[in-house]
Amino acid sequence: MIVQLYTQSQLRNFTYLIKAEAGWYCIDPFDAEQVISGIDGDLVAVINTHEHWDHTKGNEKLREKTGCQVWAHRAAKGKIEGVDRYLNKDELIDLGKGKSFLVMDTPGHTHAHLCLLYREDETPKAVFTGDTLFNAGVGNCHNGGDPEILYETISKQFQGLDGGIKVYPGHEYLGNNLKFTLDREPTNQKAKDLYKDYEKDNFLVTDMNLERQINTFLRLDQEEIKKNLEGDTSTEKQVFLRLRELRNSW
Template sequence: MLIHQIYTFSPLRNFSYLIERENGSALCVDPFDAYQMLEFAKSLNLKIDLIVNTHEHLDHYCGNAGIVEETGAEVYAHENAKGKIPGVNHFLKVDDEVSVKDGVLSIMDTPGHTFAHLCLKYIYKGNAVAVLTGDTLFNAGVGNCHNGGDPGALFETIKKQFHTLSDEVILFPGHDYIENNLEFTLDREPSNKCACEWLSKVKSSDSTKMTFNVGNEREFNTFFRLDNEEVVSGLKGNVDSEKEVFLRLRELRNKW
């Protein structure tokens, strides 16, 4: 699997991604720093010929122009991003595919953080092995819905498209928020030993070089633990369904 995760050192702790394609080309996902991405590609003797933006927030496309100017790369984005991201050449919809080396990226329509948000499922030999999740799903958390999103839609996306993935699928998020997210998990579920152990590891090492899979999320992501008795019992208001639990948790995380 030829996905390279690049930490950008941005104030928002963004990740950008470089994915190898055939014939020395590469695809860039959510470039924050054009120079950083171009230099990284150059170090691997690759040329970026395609950019995919997961959504329309500036920190996920601000590197587009510099890469396009240098390489002539095309820009792809969600079909609902028309007029929201400058310079897009092609708009994507659910189940479209983008070819990469040794596989394809299958487009997921993932509303919630915004309604022009896509995620990219890496398919290798017919199986999903990784997902680039943008700001929909983070390690130990989910995205906010402040700027063009809706928490009810985000619940549906997380429940139907991510809870159902196999444990082995690796997640590549748009930001490194895991330390804060694990602390939120422990605030909601103090007895979660897995979250406690991982928080200790994260604080003692470089979290930007760690990767996690869906199996990990089931253990320490509060938004995957909507039927956990400790999580539910600590909430106020309507908790009669998993959706209501999710909404209460998202409200609490907004203020965390």
């Protein structure tokens, strides 16, 4: 069972709860009390996708109140306090009853960023993307990141994911990201339809098929997008970098 918690934070954070055989796992706790209210058993571990404060804010209180462990990317050593277990690329976290997380090493937003591919009987069903991939967007690189590395992560690790995989990002930015999509690709009918129906507090869970239709950063080969950019658009990497630069101040 996957529970998406909207935290009501200024940054519109999501926290996730996953029920496993041994208890609950929490991804990116913002409000510890909200997490405690959302579970009906033991909290096994908190998993931080990366080191930024809004993804680790609930760590200490959850450890104190539940005795849970804190897990994070190996490169987060010295960046997140009190980590009990450092996770490596392609490591499997067994959730029981054929369910598991596969750890993805996904630098770009920061260099200590991981994502979690949720699998049932080894078939990927969902991906928890932190601040790497958003609904209709990607993360910024302002605080310890690198847009060129982010491009490599998106192109090599997300473009090839099966279309039915659900996307669970670290923030609810869909409305603003759709506006950026339409600014760059005004004829994108799917983005138009979604934006027309968008409700700020009614959260849509997308999948990779939908993301490939509405996410500008996954549509780098589209002529309309390239035509509306200044500068070198001869490679998809250049298109991505220019889009990320524009999105920074948009």
